[in-house]
Amino acid sequence: MLYIFKTTVKKKKDVKTITRIFEENEAILHFNFDLEDRDKILRVKSEKLEAPEILSLISHLGHDCEELDL
Template identity: 40%
Template sequence: MIYIFKTSVKTEKDIKKLKPKLDHLASNIKWNFDLEDCDNILRIANCEILEDRVVNLLKDYNFECKELD
């Protein structure tokens, strides 16, 4: 399954800050940000996670995050 989130993450520095926490959300997690997209998309693939965990993680670091349908 692929999860897609709209975020307020804007820079590579932001991504580096989040990397350790995103890497530990689930085993075999694959994720990436598309900062060239107007919604600064975060894609997470190949894992079963709760969407709320991702949203709350980013909110803990003062980023907005919303799952897209």
């Protein structure tokens, strides 16, 4: 499943921190950020995680995140 989120992530150093956490999580198959987009889009592909679990990961790292409808 592909999830798309609007985030408050703005800095590349924050993306690096999130990248480390996401790369350690085997349930996340692929992810990417679009910091150029005004909504600072995060896309996550996972067959095991649901949106609330991904939201929790981001919020534990100090960022707000909300799922967008596809």
